[in-house]
Amino acid sequence: MQSRTPAPRAGRPRSAAADAAILAATRQALVELGWSKLTLSDVATRAGVAKTTLYRRWAGKNELVVDAVAELFDELELTDHGSLAADIEGVVLQFAAILARPEARSGLMAVLAESTRDDALRERIRESIVDRQKRLVLQGRARAQRRGELPAQADPAEAARTVDLIFDVVAGAVVHRTLVSAEPVDPDWVRGFTQVLLHGLSAAEAP
């Protein structure tokens, strides 16, 4: 495969530093102001960049925030704790820690809200954020199967459907706990959640 060099066109090239500065400034502004009071003028000022430069690279607030927030989730990883339950607990705690950061809370929910009426935006979110993190589920299952904690799945379509289901359950529960119920995702809760996820309600209610 060839290098990614994007065809060195004529004229002055775009400043690479500007991109990083803008995304950082966006996150900072999200922390201080939240989504709705964040203005692109302000972001430009913080980044030491003209508003025009910003609009040359992103179509608007939504696209910019998606990119700024997406980077936050790339630090997630599935540390090996020896058992499936422990692995899940570990990654759920990491995920909750990210969602506890104001730039993530504020930014993520807002772009999700916008995406309900903007298909292009939804696709962008899916590519940049959602699908990138499904790797964690795949990794977790593979590891659990290697350990013999889960059986192998024959049907690949069924397997894919299960990955999606688990992702929705895990991500949904943590997001709901954090942003809707606004309760802390503490080790107790994580333990309870993992129990339900692995063994179901009936088991969970009768330990």
Place this chain on the structure above:
Amino acid sequence: MQSRTPAPRAGRPRSAAADAAILAATRQALVELGWSKLTLSDVATRAGVAKTTLYRRWAGKNELVVDAVAELFDELELTDHGSLAADIEGVVLQFAAILARPEARSGLMAVLAESTRDDALRERIRESIVDRQKRLVLQGRARAQRRGELPAQADPAEAARTVDLIFDVVAGAVVHRTLVSAEPVDPDWVRGFTQVLLHGLSAAEAP
């Protein structure tokens, strides 16, 4: 408890019809425009009401939309289908049907996003929407215990914690599936989800 009648002061009383018209207009505007392009002037015009009248009753866009959206969720009910699994499947489908309506998608996520930086708003959402629907979980558990599908829980604190957990898991998964993954909540998915919820991952992956 006192009557709700708010001390019939002198002067012309507020029009009761206006409230209903405004909330309906808000939902209609959410459908057509979505949260971010909805303007209070527009809502006022649609409702055949002056902007002043609107601001006399709600503090702003957020409060108005919370009230407009909250009504949508009151139609949820836990029909008795004979078994816990069937009851869950029924209510999940109902919930998904509401979330499929654009006024709910757009409005709900937006106010949740705003609530990440506005505690009063979060409290209002919790009162108007979230806590009102926990009744469904309570009802479902009571019915399942009557049927002998679930054991009684001795510790009331533990019982409350379980209700919250289940609510986060169910609501979170459906919301995530609908609004983030943007995949349909069809009977297949609901069956799979209910299996995981009742019997856990291990069971679900090897039926």
Place this chain on the structure above:
Amino acid sequence: MQSRTPAPRAGRPRSAAADAAILAATRQALVELGWSKLTLSDVATRAGVAKTTLYRRWAGKNELVVDAVAELFDELELTDHGSLAADIEGVVLQFAAILARPEARSGLMAVLAESTRDDALRERIRESIVDRQKRLVLQGRARAQRRGELPAQADPAEAARTVDLIFDVVAGAVVHRTLVSAEPVDPDWVRGFTQVLLHGLSAAEAP
């Protein structure tokens, strides 16, 4: 004929004070900044008024400046100095004094420049500034005819044409001297100009 009361429409009436403040602020800004560096935001700020208010009343910079400048020329009057020559000299000096003010120089020429490509603007200038001042020529001629310095004119069409001609000559010469040649309109020049106007070149060159 009825009063000018402009049909008291519904809603809050426009502030009368705002108009005056805006026009005064416009003249002040013309003095300090000149036409090309004058911004409507700045005018609004000076007038203690929101930009919206300004745009609600004038379509743009051009229209605003026409109105602001037009008022300056309303102070012109044809004082009776006893002879046609003296009357002309008097009004020419007055006119030159107005053109010496920076708000008049800068504003007038700029809107004239714009009017070369904007017929509506040209018409507005003609109504607000040019035609209003033709009264001076009419007045001067009437007075001179009363004194016997000029013969009466029988043909009204011819008379109108002469008024236009004289206006173009007088206004044109003073404007050109002031703004193009950028030389002072002092009493000497005025005397010479009046001689040419009344008695022609041949006489002027051989006194």
Place this chain on the structure above:
Amino acid sequence: MQSRTPAPRAGRPRSAAADAAILAATRQALVELGWSKLTLSDVATRAGVAKTTLYRRWAGKNELVVDAVAELFDELELTDHGSLAADIEGVVLQFAAILARPEARSGLMAVLAESTRDDALRERIRESIVDRQKRLVLQGRARAQRRGELPAQADPAEAARTVDLIFDVVAGAVVHRTLVSAEPVDPDWVRGFTQVLLHGLSAAEAP
């Protein structure tokens, strides 16, 4: 007088063709867009030249337009029609014909407007446009004196003052008629104007 060759320094010399192309493009843009909507980027594109090249040669819009417009007036000449009156009528018609061209109207007035607050620009206009055309007045007077239509003038200072006065009267009247009154400079008007100029108002009103 030294050669105009500007010291052939090292490096690639400036393209001579570019200058002409830029000035032509400027005039074309003035015709199509007028002063205020003319942009230097657009001029550069029309001339097939980079913006840099343009700024290397002119300081800005004003200077560029002065040069582009000045060339237009160089085609004026005082054809000998046999009498002073006829000569004046001829040159006035020529002048009016130039002012009827949109690039002249729009460009000339705009730079004059700018020059009210920019002394360097005014000086440049005077050199490039105004003073260059005073030759016509000098020429006309010399010819008339040769013919015996005008007496010789002894005092050179007085003579200079008269040239300026006549120039202001002629140029001023034509410009005012064309751009302010926005009436055509037709042969009738020119005849009337020449009568006033040569014989004065009193004569003109009683032919």
Place this chain on the structure above:
DNA sequence: CATTAAACGAGACGGTACGTCGAGTCTTGCG
């Protein structure tokens, strides 16, 4: 039944951010 005080419609108001555009400068690579 007249009074009266608040609610009402209309729309102007001071603000603030928007997204675009032009001016003039700077930074590439090519000739």
Place this chain on the structure above:
DNA sequence: CGCAAGACTCGACGTACCGTCTCGTTTAATG
């Protein structure tokens, strides 16, 4: 070094919506 291309900073543009205000006009309970 000149030049084309085009990204850069800066600042004004004209628009839109917010939430407040000031009008003149209902409208129901009270006196």
